[in-house]
Amino acid sequence: MTTHTGRHFLQIPGPTNVPDRVLRAMSAPTIDHRGPEFSALTLRVLEAVKTVFATTGPVVIYPASGTGAWEAALVNTLDPGGRVLCFETGHFATLWQDMARSLGLVVDFVPGDWRHGVDPGSVQDKLAADTSHTVKAVCVVHNETSTGVTSRIADIRRAIDAAGHPALLLVDTVSSLGSIDYRHDEWGVDVTVAGSQKGLMLPPGLGFNAVSAKALEASRTTSHPKSFWDWKPVIEANKRGFFPCTPATNLLYGLDAALQMLLAEGLAQVFHRHARHARATRAAVRAWGLEVLCADEREYSGSLTAVLMPEGHDADEVRKIILERFDMSLGAGLGKLTGRIFRIGHLGHLNDLSLAGTLAGVQMGLELAGVPTDPSGVNAALDVLRSP
Numbered sequence: 001m002t003t004h005t006g007r008h009f010l011q012i013p014g015p016t017n018v019p020d021r022v023l024r025a026m027s028a029p030t031i032d033h034r035g036p037e038f039s040a041l042t043l044r045v046l047e048a049v050k051t052v053f054a055t056t057g058p059v060v061i062y063p064a065s066g067t068g069a070w071e072a073a074l075v076n077t078l079d080p081g082g083r084v085l086c087f088e089t090g091h092f093a094t095l096w097q098d099m100a101r102s103l104g105l106v107v108d109f110v111p112g113d114w115r116h117g118v119d120p121g122s123v124q125d126k127l128a129a130d131t132s133h134t135v136k137a138v139c140v141v142h143n144e145t146s147t148g149v150t151s152r153i154a155d156i157r158r159a160i161d162a163a164g165h166p167a168l169l170l171v172d173t174v175s176s177l178g179s180i181d182y183r184h185d186e187w188g189v190d191v192t193v194a195g196s197q198k199g200l201m202l203p204p205g206l207g208f209n210a211v212s213a214k215a216l217e218a219s220r221t222t223s224h225p226k227s228f229w230d231w232k233p234v235i236e237a238n239k240r241g242f243f244p245c246t247p248a249t250n251l252l253y254g255l256d257a258a259l260q261m262l263l264a265e266g267l268a269q270v271f272h273r274h275a276r277h278a279r280a281t282r283a284a285v286r287a288w289g290l291e292v293l294c295a296d297e298r299e300y301s302g303s304l305t306a307v308l309m310p311e312g313h314d315a316d317e318v319r320k321i322i323l324e325r326f327d328m329s330l331g332a333g334l335g336k337l338t339g340r341i342f343r344i345g346h347l348g349h350l351n352d353l354s355l356a357g358t359l360a361g362v363q364m365g366l367e368l369a370g371v372p373t374d375p376s377g378v379n380a381a382l383d384v385l386r387s388p
């Protein structure tokens with residue numbers, strides 16, 4: 001076993017690198033979650049987090065992973081047997097619709113090729129055909145982490161409106177919030193699902209639902225069984241700065257620090273930084289002579305880039321060499337993309353030189369694995385990074 005020195009490069013698309021400032025904030029002693037100090041923290045965090053979702057409405061925080069926040073979005077807004085419209089953009093969209101089925105919902109799953117986002121035209125056609133309004137919600141994964149494809153939520157909103165359909169819009173932003181431009185209120189999203197461990201630069205363990213007035217209204221009349229996930233007691237307790245059950249106290253300290261960092265940098269700059277790092281990464285991939293999985297330039301992800309392997313080469317073999325030799329973790333191909341792609345995470349706490357180091361490791365790994373590549377990839381990325 002090789003002894004590695006320096007820091008491990010965690011370049012998977014979540015969990016992401018946690019800044020030292022956030023780790024230090026989390027190392028403070030745990031306090032009484034029913035005391036005044038905690039109440040002040042909760043009220044501050046619940047206010048600041050709204051800015052990241054671009055909403056003025058409530059944001060419900062659970063001690064849970066993103067999967068829990070998926071479930072909360074469904075059980076609060078739908079009746080048992082309710083119909084939902086989902087789109088096969090990749091592995092995460094598939095898992096979310098699997099969950100919907102296991103919760104007893106009826107899913108209309110529109111097939112996809114895992115290289116494109118949700119087609120707004122298809123949303124409009126499906127909803128226009130549903131003249132009796134049996135579809136109660138449209139579920140979209142904003143940034144499909146398994147493919148590096150970002151769906152265009154504003155266009156999907158317009159498609160729903162053009163069809164004149166009242167369905168709720170539920171959006172998974174687990175790997176886009178705090179990395180890719182996102183506007184809960186402006187885009188008329190009803191529930192935004194998020195998690196702590198990706199763009200928010202925290203360890204795993206917090207799940208989020210940003211909730212529109214329409215979704216809150218639906219939660220008062222729908223009858224899906226729920227208890228832990230019920231928004232209402234959380235929103236009620238949050239008014240005084242508390243939670244119905246024990247919150248993840250130290251993760252909330254971390255969230256407080258992470259939000260301060262994101263807002264100090266400015267969300268516009270955060271989005272620009274991610275888009276620029278994504279552009280540099282694509283420049284490297286193309287110079288290597290390899291293909292980016294995302295097939296539509298309007299849908300390139302700012303959070304991660306999925307790289308297609310040439311025929312006859314195994315992506316997991318490349319990842320294994322890179323981990324052993326250079327102490328860097330890259331994302332694996334998931335589901336039907338296993339072995340066919342690897343994913344470079346470039347979201348969260350990252351700067352130009354960390355990205356350059358990441359791409360240097362990928363380039364050497366490809367060479368060592370015997371994948372035919374042009375060694376000009378890193379230089380192509382540096383050409384992008386040289387300008388701000």
Ligand SMILES: *Cc1c(COP(=O)(O)O)cnc(C)c1O
Pocket residue numbers: 014065066067068092141143144145172173174175195204
């Ligand atoms: C990571 C991720 C999830 C799952 O979140 P967990 O925290 O692993 O439960 C869901 N959706 C997307 C798009 C993700 O990237």
